[in-house]
Amino acid sequence: METDTITAISTPIGEGAIAIVRLSGPEAIRIADELFRGKDLRSADSHTIHYGKIIDPETNEVAEEVMISVMRGPKTFTREDVVEINCHGGMVAVNRVLEIILSKGARLAEPGEFTKRAFLNGRIDLSQAEAVMDLIRAKTDKAMSVALKQMDGRLSSLISRLRQELLETVAHVEVNIDYPEYDDVEEMSHEMMRKKTKEVHNEIEQLLEVAKQGKILREGLATAIIGRPNVGKSSLMNTLVQENKAIVTEVAGTTRDIIEEYVNVRGVPLKLVDTAGIRDTEDIVEKIGVERSRKVLTESDLILFVLNNNEVLSDEDIKLFEAVSGLEYIVIINKTDLPNKLNLEKVRELAEGNPVIATALINEAGVDELEAAIAQTFFAGEIDTGDLTYVSNVRHIQLLKQAKKALEDAMASLEMSMPLDIIQIDVTRTWEFLGEIIGDTASDSLIDQLFSQFCLGK
Numbered sequence: 001m002e003t004d005t006i007t008a009i010s011t012p013i014g015e016g017a018i019a020i021v022r023l024s025g026p027e028a029i030r031i032a033d034e035l036f037r038g039k040d041l042r043s044a045d046s047h048t049i050h051y052g053k054i055i056d057p058e059t060n061e062v063a064e065e066v067m068i069s070v071m072r073g074p075k076t077f078t079r080e081d082v083v084e085i086n087c088h089g090g091m092v093a094v095n096r097v098l099e100i101i102l103s104k105g106a107r108l109a110e111p112g113e114f115t116k117r118a119f120l121n122g123r124i125d126l127s128q129a130e131a132v133m134d135l136i137r138a139k140t141d142k143a144m145s146v147a148l149k150q151m152d153g154r155l156s157s158l159i160s161r162l163r164q165e166l167l168e169t170v171a172h173v174e175v176n177i178d179y180p181e182y183d184d185v186e187e188m189s190h191e192m193m194r195k196k197t198k199e200v201h202n203e204i205e206q207l208l209e210v211a212k213q214g215k216i217l218r219e220g221l222a223t224a225i226i227g228r229p230n231v232g233k234s235s236l237m238n239t240l241v242q243e244n245k246a247i248v249t250e251v252a253g254t255t256r257d258i259i260e261e262y263v264n265v266r267g268v269p270l271k272l273v274d275t276a277g278i279r280d281t282e283d284i285v286e287k288i289g290v291e292r293s294r295k296v297l298t299e300s301d302l303i304l305f306v307l308n309n310n311e312v313l314s315d316e317d318i319k320l321f322e323a324v325s326g327l328e329y330i331v332i333i334n335k336t337d338l339p340n341k342l343n344l345e346k347v348r349e350l351a352e353g354n355p356v357i358a359t360a361l362i363n364e365a366g367v368d369e370l371e372a373a374i375a376q377t378f379f380a381g382e383i384d385t386g387d388l389t390y391v392s393n394v395r396h397i398q399l400l401k402q403a404k405k406a407l408e409d410a411m412a413s414l415e416m417s418m419p420l421d422i423i424q425i426d427v428t429r430t431w432e433f434l435g436e437i438i439g440d441t442a443s444d445s446l447i448d449q450l451f452s453q454f455c456l457g458k
């Protein structure tokens with residue numbers, strides 16, 4: 001257990017109205033008291049705030065005018081004694097305060113170290129700590145609400161329950177075997193294992209299913225706009241971007257030659273991809289063939305397939321319908337301000353039950369309906385994140401997949417009526433993989449690596 005006192009500036013670097021320097025550890029209150037001119041902080045009640053000045057020990061002059069919060073462990077963020085010094089926002093003064101604190105015996109915190117202490121001291125588990133970071137990085141309301149729920153321990157309690165069930169089953173089976181009440185104890189134990197592994201397997205599968213939506217919440221729904229030349233693809237892109245431009249986010253590393261825009265349509269973050277690569281749909285379908293073009297399309301989570309109301313359905317349109325068949329797509333019949341030449345009956349038939357939306361992008365007609373359809377497609381009836389446990393962390397998804405695989409090994413052994421101790425090995429592995437998600441069976445190096453990705457001062 002680390003017992004030194006750590007400190008860091010916990011607010012963004014730069015000019016601001018107020019900057020907070022945070023301390024955590026056994027010496028936090030002593031250090032703060034030594035450099036503070038004001039009330040005696042050592043005798044201050046927990047969770048109180050005090051006005052005063054920070055005195056520079058070298059010059060004996062006032063370095064800052066501050067408000068200091070005193071919070072005594074264990075009812076604090078880290079479960080240790082915590083002191084927060086609220087400074088005026090100037091960088092020079094804040095850095096000076098930090099230097100003085102360091103000179104009094106505190107150590108500069110590593111990135112994420114406050115949160116790491118909350119984890120090491122058992123206030124939160126690993127998935128909750130990771131959620132703290134997700135919360136900071138959240139770009140949309142929905143991503144934020146997912147992170148908040150995870151921080152609250154929603155995923156943790158589900159994982160803990162699954163682990164507990166596995167453990168109880170293993171224990172139960174062991175007791176059965178050690179103290180058999182019936183002759184068919186082996187068969188009964190197999191049956192019990194079969195039932196439980198199947199139940200847990202189903203729950204993990206469901207988590208992974210929902211994880212797909214979690215990924216979308218974080219990275220945006222990869223959305224490709226396709227259609228023959230001149231149908232209005234660029235108009236569609238521009239309309240969606242304009243309507244939602246207040247929430248468009250800039251993502252580092254986005255290649256500029258591919259036109260990608262992040263927009264937020266009714267809480268669904270879209271990564272709109274202008275089909276620069278598949279701009280000329282005749283090319284994509286004819287030159288590289290339907291199979292190849294399908295591959296491009298399958299990498300999208302959603303396809304916006306634009307048709308021209310003012311033209312008859314062409315062979316290329318039919319080929320595009322074949323290419324998107326079985327994928328998640330919305331058909332957009334654009335240019336409805338112009339006379340109808342498109343066979344709408346035929347379009348509906350080809351669309352296989354996917355939404356068909358009429359628009360006249362030139363005067364922004366039909367955009368509301370389109371946005372509703374986009375939201376509907378991915379959150380069909382489940383738009384409320386309150387109903388589901390979203391796993392959105394790649395590490396968690398990886399571990400869930402490994403746990404699922406281990407369970408499948410156990411289930412296969414059960415099918416072959418293998419001895420129970422063999423089956424228990426796979427069930428125990430499942431239990432360990434799940435434990436790694438919440439940090440119960442996670443290695444020190446993994447923990448170090450995870451926290452190092454945090455912001456300094458968090």
Ligand SMILES: Nc1nc2c(c(=O)[nH]1)N(C=O)[C@@H](CNc1ccc(C(=O)N[C@@H](CCC(=O)O)C(=O)O)cc1)CN2
Pocket residue numbers: 074075076077084123
């Ligand atoms: N000034 C300030 N604001 C902040 C934080 C902080 O550390 N300082 N936080 C930091 O990121 C967040 C708040 N998170 C916190 C989470 C738990 C506890 C805490 O003291 N928990 C105790 C006691 C709870 C209680 O009194 O009921 C506990 O769980 O035992 C404090 C802050 C956001 N705002």
Ligand SMILES: Nc1nc2c(ncn2[C@@H]2O[C@H](COP(=O)(O)OP(=O)(O)OP(=O)(O)O)[C@@H](O)[C@H]2O)c(=O)[nH]1
Pocket residue numbers: 227228229230231232233234235236279334335336337338359360361362363
């Ligand atoms: N009348 C009418 N014209 C439209 C509508 N939407 C787009 N247009 C026009 O159609 C033309 C082509 O629109 P774009 O958005 O550039 O079409 P595109 O599919 O991106 O075309 P390419 O990039 O060449 O494949 C432009 O002149 C638009 O102004 C509409 O709803 N009604």
Ligand SMILES: [Mg+2]
Pocket residue numbers: 233234235
């Ligand atoms: Mg275009």
